[in-house]
Amino acid sequence: MAKMATISSKYKSFPTLFLIIIIILFQTCLHNCQAGLVDDIGVAICANISVAGVGVSVGNNCSPEAEVPAPLAPPPAPAPTPYPPLQFESERIKLVYQAIQDLKAKIKYDPQNITVTWVGSDICNKYKGFRCAVVPGFGVNGLSDVQFNGFNFGGPELTLDGFIEKLPDLSIFHANSNGFTGLIPRQITDIPYLFELDLSNNKLTGQFPYQVLGATNLTFLDIRFNSFSGAVPPQVFTLDVDVLFINNNNFQQQIPANLFSIPAIYVTLANNKFTGSIPGNIGKASKTLSEVLFLNNQLTGCLPPEIGLLNKATVFDVSQNQLTGPIPCSFGCLTNMEILNLANNQFYGIVPDEVCNLPNLKKLTLSYNYFTGIGLACEKLIKNGVLDVSQNCIAGFPNQRPVKDCLAFGYKPKWCPNHQLKDPLNWIPCRQGGPRRMTRSISTGAAFPVSYNALQPQRL
């Protein structure tokens, strides 16, 4: 308000011409403002005067009250206003500020004092848990990553709703091990670049979060370790994701027939209540599927021989189910298999030696079944510690089931209703049309299988 007057008094002794120029500029400004023409130029002129005059950089609003006389003393340091207007590095960043502050208000438990950094306008550099990147089509920074993994945020009203859908430039949302509750907002589908959604180990309940089905750009969907229940909608398995972790929930349903339409590399259904048998169309996943965990569900029926088509598979775990039948010979085609776990089922018959000959096998677990025989290659693996056949019915081997249990099992009727092939058990897909492919895979290091890490609640 008082700046103009201050300027004129300060420049009293200057040459008249200079003063006149100042006055003219000032009047232009005043005129513009009075005439209601406070346009960009008008404001800019005034701002330039004040900058040149006394070095005050902001806050000139060109109002007529500027004429009110001011004290001659240098202006006092501006009193800190309680809510200074924030200057954001871009309009995209400005967009998300309020959503972050609203979330902060809901976080009642913050053991790592993360939210104390959520002050001011420098979201990209100062706020822990957030990262920015240039938004395609805008050419300026936007909020691209939320990385809340392991922050343990909590609060009775800590919901994703009201937060995530207000971050339009989001590409990664990782919130492993927090206390988020409630629903996933439907508007999540309006976030065009959302590629990774990790809500694992939170307090999410209810039906499968069907809202994510519209987020068709997702490549990573991790909702393991929540309390989701009911059925998984079939559309989930048409998502073009690389990773689908839905283990450790309460999903209860017949295993979906289109499960293997999913082009994922890692699929974990473990520790749920899936029932029914493994679909025979599992071969559809052969181009992509590397690790699949069915362990600890309620699966029944026999292993479809088409599993032998999974030539990219490195981990296959169906342990702790109620599966039965012999191991199909097609398993001898799983040339990249490293960890094969069939333990704690009701498998029987002779273990095909082809399985024990698989070139990349690191662990073959067949314990707690009813197998009655193994070949030479398998014996070798037992000596190497690769194969575990404890608690089966293999005569002459240590640590087997009591004979009476084996006899009782042997008398039970057995059949494999889900076999679609003519001679399913002897079908060896990799032998068709030429010599058997048994090339050693070009292994990319000895990384621990990704999917087993998913069986821990912590982040991957």
Ligand SMILES: *[C@@H]1O[C@H](CO)[C@@H](O)[C@H](O)[C@H]1NC(C)=O
């Ligand atoms: C005000 O000054 C800035 C830089 O100091 C300049 O870019 C701008 O064009 C000036 N505005 C006017 C209206 O003279």
Ligand SMILES: *[C@@H]1O[C@H](CO)[C@@H](O)[C@H](O)[C@H]1NC(C)=O
């Ligand atoms: C968080 O802040 C509180 C209070 O200022 C302090 O007692 C505690 O040690 C801090 N915790 C961490 C992890 O910095």
Ligand SMILES: *[C@@H]1O[C@H](CO)[C@@H](O)[C@H](O)[C@H]1NC(C)=O
């Ligand atoms: C997926 O991403 C593209 C840009 O790569 C975008 O145009 C499209 O709207 C996105 N789809 C959804 C459903 O967000």
